Structures are given as C-alpha cells and as structure tokens.
C-alpha cells in the first residue's frame with residue numbers, strides 16, 4: 001500500500017501544512033484502504049514547504065509547495081492512478097534502483113546526513129518508526145556489549161567535538177564527568193538555541209527526538225549519569241510537544257527509567273522550559289535557570305564535570321552533539337572519523353537563511369567550503385543579486401566576506417577569519433546589506449541579552465551600540481572606529497562569560513573587512529548599500545508608478561502626492577523615512593537612494 005506523508009515540522013506548518021494534512025485525511029476517509037497517511041518532520045527543504053511525499057515500494061516522490069488543492073490533485077493522480085499530476089512540482093524523487101530526480105535533487109544529493117539521518121523520513125511521534133530505523137539499538141549495544149570505558153573511548157576516537165559552539169572534545173568532556181563522583185550525576189542537553197537565524201536544534205528535536213534521548217542515555221551509561229535534563233526554550237512548542245511524547249514512549253518501552261533493558265542501569269530525563277534568554281544557553285547560566293535562580297553565568301572553575309547543576313558532577317552537550325552519538329556507537333568511531341578534516345571530524349548541520357535561494361537545513365562533512373554551501377547546495381543568491389558575506393556563529397560570530405568563500409567550515413578555518421563556527425547559523429547577505437547596520441543589529445541583540453553581571457558587558461556593549469547607532473544615523477565621528485576597537489578589546493578581555501567575550505565579534509569582523517563602509521557613513525554621510533534610512537531619501541520611479549494611491553494612503557505625514565492613475569512624488573523635506581510606502585507598494589516603484 002502507498003504511504004502519503006506530510007511534512008509537519010515548524011517550517012511545514014508555518015507554510016500551510018495543516019490544511020494539506022486535513023485534506024489528505026478527508027481524502028483517505030473517502031477512499032479507505034488505498035493508502036496509509038502519515039506525518040514527518042523537516043527534511044531540510046524548508047524553502048519548498050509544504051512538502052508531501054508518496055512512498056510506493058522502494059520508490060519515493062516528494063512534492064513541493066503543496067496546498068490543499070494540489071493535495072487533491074496529487075491524490076487523484078498519483079495515489080489513485082499512479083500518474084504524476086500536472087503543474088505540481090516533484091522536488092525530489094528516489095527510485096528503488098537508486099536513481100534520483102526532481103527539481104531539487106542536488107539539495108539532498110550533495111549532503112551527508114548523520115545527525116539528520118531520520119529527519120523528514122520517520123514520524124517523530126511514533127516509537128515504531130524509530131525502532132524501524134534501528135532506534136535504541138545503539139543504547140542496547142552500549143548497555144549490553146560495552147563497558148563505560150569502551151563507550152568513552154569510542155566517542156573519543158570518533159573525534160566528535162561539541163556542536164554548541166566551542167568545539168570541545170566530547171569524549172574528553174565525558175571522561176571528566178565520569179571521573180567525578182557525587183550523590184547524583186546530571187546529563188544535560190542544551191536546547192536553548194538562542195542565536196537569531198539558527199534552527200538546527202529545533203528541527204532535530206521536532207523531527208527525531210528519540211535520537212537525542214538515546215544519545216543522552218548512552219552518555220549517562222558512559223559517565224554514570226543518574227538524572228537527565230533537556231533545557232529547551234518555551235518558544236519551541238512543537239519541539240517540546242514531541243519531546244514529551246518521546247519521553248513517555250521511551251519510558252513505556254523501557255528505554256528510560258529503572259533497570260533499562262533489564263540491566264542495572266537506571267536513568268530518566270526531565271524537561272525544563274526556558275524563557276528565551278540568550279544567556280541561558282551559556283551552560284552555567286543554564287544550570288542557574290534549572291535551579292530556579294536568575295540565569296546568570298558563574299565563574300569557572302569549578303567546571304561542570306566537577307560541580308555543575310546543584311553542585312553535582314554534570315555533563316552538558318548540545319542537541320546535535322547527542323544526536324551524533326547513537327550513529328557513532330552503531331557504525332563505529334572509525335567511520336565517523338573518516339568524515340571531515342583532520343581536527344574537525346564528522347559532519348555539521350547548518351541552518352541556511354537570509355538571501356540564499358534554498359533556505360533550509362543542510363548537513364555536510366566538516367571542511368566543506370562556504371562556496372559549496374552557499375552556491376551549490378544553497379542554490380546561490382536570491383533574485384540574481386551578488387553574494388556579499390555570510391554571517392556565521394550568530395551574535396557571537398562574525399561576517400565572512402564573499403572574497404573568502406573558499407574558506408572551509410571547520411573549527412580551525414572559521415576562527416582564522418575572525419568569525420566562529422558557532423552552533424550552525426549561517427545567514428547569507430547580498431549587496432543590499434549594509435555591514436554597519438548588520439553589526440549594529442547583532443550588537444543590539446547582545447546588549448539587550450547581556451545579563452548585566454559584568455560591567456564591561458553590561459555598559460561596554462551599550463557604549464558600543466550608541467556609537468554604532470550614531471554612525472548609522474550619519475552622525476559618526478572620525479574617532480569612532482578607534483573607540484569601537486578599544487571598547488571591543490576591553491569587553492572581550494574583561495567579561496566573565498562567552499556572551500561578553502564574543503559580543504564585539506560582529507563589529508570587529510565588519511570593521512576588518514568593510515572599513516570602507518564605516519568610513520562612508522562617517523566621512524561622507526552615505527550608506528553605500530542604501531539601507532540606513534537616515535542616510536537615504538525615498539523616491540518614486542515614475543515609469544513604474546501606476547498611481548494606485550496606496551503609498552499616499554499609508555504615509556503618516558502626507559509626504560506623497562499625485563493624481564489617481566498618474567505617477568506620484570515624495571516630498572523629501574516632509575518624508576520621515578518610515579519606509580511604509582516602500583513596503584506597501586505592489587509595483588516596486590519606490591526606491592531608496
């Protein structure tokens with residue numbers, strides 16, 4: 001019997017997957033016994049959601065940009081009569097003989113998926129689906145065929161490094177926690193994911209929650225962990241819903257709880273919902289938050305392996321780090337270590353966002369170049385514009401210019417550019433991006449998210465932000481770049497945690513690679529990209545204006561005049577540059593210059 005599966009990750013749902021799913025259910029009711037309906041998570045092609053997949057024997061077809069009406073056509077044609085319907089895009093197909101096709105064939109074909117191995121393939125709400133892809137076999141092997149030292153050695157040998165940003169050796173970190181004793185020992189999964197533009201962890205939790213639970217249980221078995229916590233932000237309701245379901249199912253199946261799989265190993269996991277503070281992703285602030293205190297970082301040492309949550313030995317890893325572990329245990333350290341570069345083994349998941357054609361989730365071997373990610377997998381820049389830079393590592397990261405697009409993404413090469421690997425957010429910028437404004441945006445974020453504990457982070461970032469704000473308003477002073485550099489150095493040096501230590505990075509990298517843009521704002525009072533409103537005027541192109549009058553109606557200060565059905569004009573003396581006309585124009589007639 002055919003299977004018809006709707007992608008129901010957050011990306012699919014926000015693009016309209018629910019009505020598609022409802023239509024499918026109605027069709028199945030009208031035609032019982034012709035197909036089995038199902039759901040799945042995110043396969044990574046967020047830019048073509050809603051996606052619907054038909055599986056028939058060993059063949060699969062994924063349709064993209066599906067709505068309820070197209071769902072009906074797919075059902076009539078493909079499900080009922082084995083025909084590919086007209087005017088509905090097959091974005092990917094894979095036949096039993098291995099032949100691949102579809103409009104977006106390259107997107108998946110160019111990737112190597114370990115962390116995302118089940119994402120978009122299984123129903124994340126079904127234990128049967130997870131077991132069908134050999135779920136919990138790695139845990140069984142770890143508990144019944146390996147000793148804790150063997151697990152630690154395997155993880156060390158794999159070369160896996162933490163995917164939360166710092167890239168510390170996971171095996172080494174586990175062995176530190178294993179060496180310490182306490183009344184309790186905690187295994188924590190950091191699913192805070194506060195970086196703007198990042199959605200790797202959310203997608204993994206929504207699409208394959210058991211892989212993370214299994215990875216955590218294996219970690220507990222290796223280090224003697226007794227209690228687990230997943231710290232996940234409350235803004236991820238679907239991830240939380242699926243995590244709660246997965247926890248219940250895992251307990252019911254005996255994969256969590258007392259005497260797991262009939263052994264003397266007992267371990268269970270609780271969920272702590274975070275309130276969405278960026279600093280609570282920093283592990284010691286995360287512990288404080290779980291403990292019910294205000295989320296503020298603590299001084300290290302003592303390190304978490306010795307005194308972490310509630311002063312007990314603790315191991316904390318990122319979602320993606322844990323999701324790698326079952327694969328490593330099942331396939332062996334060697335196979336994992338074959339992928340990637342000498343010092344950065346395995347694969348890395350990236351959330352491709354911004355001005356790239358194929359925005360979504362991708363997984364590639366470490367060492368893949370930025371060029372490959374942006375142009376080949378990402379399909380290049382939207383609207384035929386020019387690639388300008390990629391912002392990596394979120395607010396702690398930096399901007400890597402297009403000239404360095406042959407840089408390899410790994411824990412050595414990216415920091416050499418002044419950016420950081422971070423957790424995998426990759427925001428692609430085109431020639432319409434102002435790099436001073438980008439720096440201001442990220443600094444505004446870190447400034448607001450500073451917990452306030454360190455003076456340099458709390459006040460230093462505010463002073464930097466004030467300088468950037470006046471530069472983007474055309475009121476910069478020639479001494480400002482030096483002041484920014486001075487403050488940046490002091491904030492990095494004197495802040496307690498990674499938030500302050502890295503907050504100046506977006507400013508430093510944009511000053512390093514785009515100093516001319518800073519100079520243009522300060523010296524010439526111009527914004528070369530035409531982004532900073534204070535430095536540009538709004539105009540109407542008479543050849544494009546149809547005189548629809550919409551912009552004039554939107555303008556809060558009556559700066560736009562003209563007769564209906566005749567080109568309008570903007571009085572730049574009256575205009576307050578709010579941009580409402582620009583966003584309301586349906587004819588692309590309004591421009592900044």
Ligand SMILES: Cc1cc2nc3c(=O)[nH]c(=O)nc-3n(C[C@H](O)[C@H](O)[C@H](O)COP(=O)(O)O)c2cc1C
Pocket residue numbers: 161162163164165166167168190191192193194195278279280281282283284316317318319321423497498499
């Ligand atoms: C301000 C700040 C925010 C952070 N946010 C996260 C986060 O959202 N997720 C994460 O895994 N690590 C985050 N980290 C890094 C954690 O402190 C920690 O290094 C990481 O969770 C360790 O896991 P790993 O070894 O698997 O990388 C953050 C660090 C800082 C300084």
